[in-house]
Amino acid sequence: MEKSILDIMINRNEFPIIFIGSGIPRRYLVKYPSWEELLEEFWRKAEQENFYGFLNKERDKIGDLSSRIDQDFEINVNVASEIEKIINMKFYNGDIEIEGLTQKEAYKNDLSPFKKALANRFSKYQIKDSYLEELAHFRKMLVKSQMILTTNYDTFIEDQYNKESSYNIKKYIGQRGFFQQTIGYSEIYKIHGCISEPKSLVIGKTDYELYDENSILISAKVISMLLHSPIIFLGYSLTDRNVRKLIKSFAMSLSDQEKEELEKRLLLVQWEKGSEKLVEQVINDPDLGCRLTVIRTDNYSLIYDKIAEINQGVAPAEVRRYQHVIKQLIIEKGKAGSLQSVLVSPNELDDIEKNLKDRNIVVAIGDSKLIFNMPNVVEYILDYIRDDTEQNNDTMLRFIASQNNNILPFWRYLSEESILKSSLAESEKEKLRKRLRTFVDVKDQIDLLQFTEKYNSLEEIKNAGLKEYHKHCVVAANIDTIGIEKCREYIIDELNKIKSKGEIKVPTTLRRLALIYDFRKNH
Template sequence: MRTILDDLIENNEFPLVFIGSGISKRYLDGFPNWTGLLEEFWNAVGFGLNFYGEFNKNIDSLKAVNPGLSEKELEHYSNIRMGTILEESFNEAFNSGSITLPNFNQKDAYQTKISPFKMAISKRFSQYTIKEKLLEEYNSFKNMLMKTQIILTTNYDCFIENSYNEISRNKVTKYIGQKGFFQETFGSAELYKLHGCVESPTDIVISEKDYERFDKNSVLISAKIISMMMHSPIIFMGYSLTDVNVRKIISDFTRSLNDQELQILENRLIIIERKQGEDQLIQEVISERDLGCKLKVIKTDNYKLIYDKISKINQGIAPTELRKYQQIVKKLIVDRGKKGTLKSVLISPEELDNLEENIQNRNLVVALGDAKYIFQIPDIVSYCLDYISDTDEISNDTRMRFAVSRNGRFPINKILDENLIENSNLHTSEKAKLINKISECTNFDEHYDSINQSSILTKRKTSVEEICKMDSKRNKIYATISYHIKDLELETVKRFLIANLADLKDKGEISISTELRRLLLLYDILVNAKGATTNQP
């Protein structure tokens, strides 16, 4: 069945994604919902009263004062009230010594001004374990995160950012609480933690006072979120349509739109709801008078299919790389361009990391190419994929210029032939540099001996397939395959390298880790080096 997600892929737009506690609960062992968390702490304090008895009393009193509230709203406001009761009682018990927290005492609470209750919540969510049975789906979730322009969440835990940073060379930029809403941001590869984070207990939103303070700034927060939502498709996952937070965000948004804009919104607003046991994607159009719009709801239990669809979006560069472009342009052109006469320099995308330290205080304009290659010089991912796959769309002259312009390890031996170099169109000095690389890039032992021994998963003879099953950390897999490469079938290694390079390219990455570079060169020496030297058995 075709869904709005297929339109998203067709339009090739990175979405803005709201991630709720339902996602953490899906993948993390023993992860509680909001009410379950409050019940945990209620029992820890040792109240004589029954938690749900008190909870029901709160609901009854709220209903008496506000008879128009829905069940979800009553539950929402009762949770906030219970949070207030708990914070007061927990802190009192902590200060009297009847409750203790590891590595945090009464003096620490006084000096840091951190609520012991919030510190306890921080410690509760600081550690987690991924459910082993969902590891394959979780890997798809991580790949999906690479295709999100901005992520917003009300979760306290660090599951989202840890998942993102585990597979991205460029970390997601995180804003906690309301800090990000008062700062200038770039609008790419950003995570907004609206209700706080375990890394900053003071920003955790849990009690009535916290929500009152949060609501005081809701105009600014809503304005920033609306600005983000105007330019991106919006996906809610891990929330239900009845979630009060979701409904407030959507209703704030729709109130600012005219009829024509509302029509556009209906094809850009998606809610993913779990339907237990459902393997297909079932799309429904819901008309919500209270929200002021229609929206698409996709019901499924097959979240891997959702993630895999979103991961197909490919703009040629990942949001993390796009953010890096924006930062460099801002710093070098906007901030430093006021200092004097501007000069220009043309750089390749992967040089951005070192650009500022190389130019120091020079005044310049940076020309950023949007074509596949700049002056036919590819990024290293494109170069290596073309080289290892034997596609050979990149000419030998381009490969040679690429090799001259770069240091470090990368596959090069196809072009390290003195006759080939001499007959090329390179300058004499460039030819000399390439010829000097022959001894360096054909010495198997030198590169083999640099393998980090602590990263080797096993030293017994094994296969590429078995190595890949041993650990989810790619760099350890690369190091282990490098260690065993002379005992492995090289065609299998080649397929592995092509798959990993293609994955990096799909994610928009333009750089490669040291461990993968080493593996690429070791493979290259064994397959392509004419004068290779090795003492390895």
């Protein structure tokens, strides 16, 4: 049985480029308009009558074109231009008001009042309750996209992406991103503009003329990515002018052999009401100059789940993060002179970027199971209390076994099961078992405190004028009164003070406080 195009994409394990059109927000958002519906809505806001009569006049005016697609497009951009002219005139005459815009602001910023009204229209949206479950699948698919291109004005796509990923997607508005040297991962290109910049919106005849002049940049960007990434169209029709123009322009640049390969890398998902299956068909369109695969369905979750199976070990957002830092480290800093090497785990990249200054560094990045540094005591306790360690368990167990001073938190890592599963030497394992036998009761640790005065709050202790070691003991003795979270914040603050001085030693009293906190939190 021949494999489906989605299965081929999964086997090739390549993050796709995804084009998202208005069909996607129309599927998920309440009262999201088509282009014609949007024009009719603003025609009425402009206090005009007989909308379809005006459309008919425009059709007679432009006459027959090569295709109905081109004819509808010309009518719509002409109507949009007319609406813009009417609304702008009424705004400056004081006949209508536009929220968030004054005549002075519009004039000074050379901002079309119509485009500001258009941005206002799409600034808020409401998700349909019936699609909440499918949206969860949509988000998982989005974070597997190498890059996203959209003609939509609203922020629905990037909002959904950022809801799923802890690394926000990089946004380029208009055609600026095509003029820049970009990373090429975890990026969204709002090619018809975005509501955050009303001037960028492409809606009228002049806007499209300027857009078409530069559309070759989009084609060039896509062609360069096509060698390594499949392309998927969602929320577009095969009759959509934007889709046809784009496919046609980059198909013209391909050889016959490359066009054959394109068939396995170019997918258009077309909505077919009520269809639960994925009906796949290869379309040969002479006007486009290539063949492509079309999947017709109403079961979009199946599509999303297939794309979400693509797995390269790290998500595109993480690739962009690493590439950005490496570029700054090696390309930009390397120009300054000889490079110094340092070994880091991925979770340290942000700190390195913040502290680059004039240092020249090369970074080795890898899975934290393979690349790691043995922590010092300050780093170990700080990461433990913050609960953000990315080191593997064997590394942590080996560090615990290496400590002659037994007073430090360990319960989250250490158990008889974790010792058995570890790759440590028997002598190291015995040290860990001894620790388990020694530290069995938090009361024993509290009894060893030198100072046990009673206080009502952490602030009261801080204001009591106590020496640091005295304060550590008193906080530990009053941990139940102070509360776990307040105690956690206090320990982190104390460790950060030590770390900022470049010290690696932690006072025994602070170690014991961290151990008592660990008992209360994890044992």
